[in-house]
Amino acid sequence: MDITFKNVSYIYDMNTPIANLGLKNINLTIQSGSYTAIIGHTGSGKSTLLQHLNALLKPSEGTVVIGDRTITNQTNNKNLKPLRKQVGIVFQFAEHQLFEETVGKDIAFGPMNFGVSESESLEIAREMLQTVGLEDKYFDVSPFDLSGGQMRRVAIAGVLALKPSVLVLDEPTAGLDPKSRREMMTLFAQLQKEQQLTIILVTHQMDDVANYADHVIVLEKGQVIQDTTPKALFNQPEFVLAHGIGLPKATEFAVALKAQGFEMSELPMTTAALIEGLTPQLENKGK
Amino acid sequence: MDKMILGRYVPGNTWLYRLDPRAKIVISFYFIGIIFLANNLWSYGVMILFTLGIIAFSEVDQKFFFKGVRPLFFLILITVLFQLFLTRGGTIYWQFGPFAISQYGLTSSLYVFLRFMMIILISTLLTLTTQPLMIADAIEYLLMPLKKLHVPVDQIALMISLALRFVPTLMDETLAIMNAQRARGVDFSEGGLFKRIKALVPVLIPLFVNTFSRAGDLAVAMESRGYNGDAPRSRYRVLHWHRRDTGALVFMAVLTVILILVRK
Numbered sequence: 187m188d189i190t191f192k193n194v195s196y197i198y199d200m201n202t203p204i205a206n207l208g209l210k211n212i213n214l215t216i217q218s219g220s221y222t223a224i225i226g227h228t229g230s231g232k233s234t235l236l237q238h239l240n241a242l243l244k245p246s247e248g249t250v251v252i253g254d255r256t257i258t259n260q261t262n263n264k265n266l267k268p269l270r271k272q273v274g275i276v277f278q279f280a281e282h283q284l285f286e287e288t289v290g291k292d293i294a295f296g297p298m299n300f301g302v303s304e305s306e307s308l309e310i311a312r313e314m315l316q317t318v319g320l321e322d323k324y325f326d327v328s329p330f331d332l333s334g335g336q337m338r339r340v341a342i343a344g345v346l347a348l349k350p351s352v353l354v355l356d357e358p359t360a361g362l363d364p365k366s367r368r369e370m371m372t373l374f375a376q377l378q379k380e381q382q383l384t385i386i387l388v389t390h391q392m393d394d395v396a397n398y399a400d401h402v403i404v405l406e407k408g409q410v411i412q413d414t415t416p417k418a419l420f421n422q423p424e425f426v427l428a429h430g431i432g433l434p435k436a437t438e439f440a441v442a443l444k445a446q447g448f449e450m451s452e453l454p455m456t457t458a459a460l461i462e463g464l465t466p467q468l469e470n471k472g473k
Numbered sequence: 474m475d476k477m478i479l480g481r482y483v484p485g486n487t488w489l490y491r492l493d494p495r496a497k498i499v500i501s502f503y504f505i506g507i508i509f510l511a512n513n514l515w516s517y518g519v520m521i522l523f524t525l526g527i528i529a530f531s532e533v534d535q536k537f538f539f540k541g542v543r544p545l546f547f548l549i550l551i552t553v554l555f556q557l558f559l560t561r562g563g564t565i566y567w568q569f570g571p572f573a574i575s576q577y578g579l580t581s582s583l584y585v586f587l588r589f590m591m592i593i594l595i596s597t598l599l600t601l602t603t604q605p606l607m608i609a610d611a612i613e614y615l616l617m618p619l620k621k622l623h624v625p626v627d628q629i630a631l632m633i634s635l636a637l638r639f640v641p642t643l644m645d646e647t648l649a650i651m652n653a654q655r656a657r658g659v660d661f662s663e664g665g666l667f668k669r670i671k672a673l674v675p676v677l678i679p680l681f682v683n684t685f686s687r688a689g690d691l692a693v694a695m696e697s698r699g700y701n702g703d704a705p706r707s708r709y710r711v712l713h714w715h716r717r718d719t720g721a722l723v724f725m726a727v728l729t730v731i732l733i734l735v736r737k
Binding site for chain 2: 204237242266273283285296330
């Protein structure tokens with residue numbers, strides 16, 4: 187399911203004195219099955235863009251095409267459910283959406299809203315609980331008795347339970363411990379590979395962009411300033427730093443080494459690539 | 474919800490914005506008081522002229538302003554209909570059971586309508602042009618005399634400013650939670666009344682939980698910075714009374730005199 191933005195602009199509080207621009211003339215395509223990272227400063231329009239992906243916001247101008255649905259400012263608010271089932275969004279601090287008596291019921295809430303029977307939804311819920319790495323004993327526990335990290339996992343399970351074909355993640359690992367982060371990021375990558383899920387990830391972690399994404403979009407002040415691959419983006423460190431985005435750790439290290447006279451035909455994004463590039467040079471020096 | 478402007482502040486910098494919040498609050502309450510002095514067409518005319526005059530000279534966006542007050546208009550209309558049908562006196566034009574349209578009912582419902590409209594217009598203008606924190610500060614100043622009667626003015630002021638401070642936060646959070654639940658298939662604009670109310674449960678529960686935990690965090694943050702409610706404190710925003718504020722009060726006095734002259 188490809189997603190295409192054509193000349194999309196969004197204005198907050200339109201027709202009031204406090205109107206302000208959210209997005210300005212966005213053109214982009216997110217291909218089915220791709221892993222797209224969206225990066226940019228806070229206030230650059232990332233969250234506004236995300237909310238266009240399942241018509242929580244409708245463009246003030248232009249069109250958003252999601253699969254076979256076209257969303258414009260004329261689109262009616264009815265009949266958006268099929269679209270919302272296909273595009274699952276995990277919002278920032280997703281644990282704030284939990285409300286049910288038990289973890290199981292909360293995860294089953296989404297599928298039930300989309301017409302799946304209760305028993306089947308609970309079955310899906312049990313499966314998803316396992317998918318996000320929580321033990322079955324939590325199924326009948328109140329979500330409010332869990333730790334913050336566990337609550338986040340339950341919330342993510344609640345979105346995965348919709349079995350979407352596009353998974354949108356808004357800083358899904360912010361505030362998680364390193365182990366949980368790694369587990370969650372591995373899970374998302376696995377879902378993309380095994381179930382051909384399209385993943386759209388908003389993040390401030392450039393290492394995640396380097397490690398997982400195959401497509402990266404940089405936003406600034408509501409506009410797209412780069413639409414490329416992570417490799418191409420991080421190979422222009424001047425651009426990246428000038429826009430205050432930051433580099434993956436390995437790339438940053440490589441830039442510093444290059445300044446010291448090491449040869450880098452291409453800046454590495456990962457530690458493995460960095461080691462691979464460095465080893466022959468260090469061995470030569472040793473001789 | 475977007476169009477509702479009651480209680481909302483819109484940044485600006487006209488004379489009405491620059492007026493001391495204390496003056497604005499006193500004038501608003503005073504206005505609500507003297508509106509009850511009006512009792513004939515002339516006196517209502519004076520009040521309407523005053524209200525519309527202030528709105529016209531305040532340089533707020535008129536279209537935005539009146540559009541924002543419109544939802545409240547319908548609320549008032551219901552009150553007015555009660556007044557119209559249940560008041561008796563004078564010539565009766567129409568009657569059905571306990572309901573009647575009488576001459577007295579007509580005039581009194583018109584007056585009630587005008588009164589409500591003007592009170593809402595003026596108070597909306599107050600909140601539209603005064604930052605919530607300024608209103609809280611002004612209330613604190615104005616309540617100061619009550620300290621002598623051992624009223625905990627500082628605590629009340631703190632409560633008011635905290636409550637006002639968290640209105641936008643709660644609005645944002647409500648919206649965020651609603652979006653999250655929408656993404657999980659809740660449709661807030663679908664089905665009958667009962668179904669719609671039920672759809673709010675997944676919004677209200679997280680909202681309550683988050684609000685309580687935030688209140689706890691806030692208390693810890695304040696205590697860890699040594700906050701003590703009874704300690705005498707200096708203030709960051711100091712209000713200055715200018716000549717224009719006195720002028721505004723004098724203007725209100727003149728208005729009162731005119732009002733007394735033209736009323737029955």
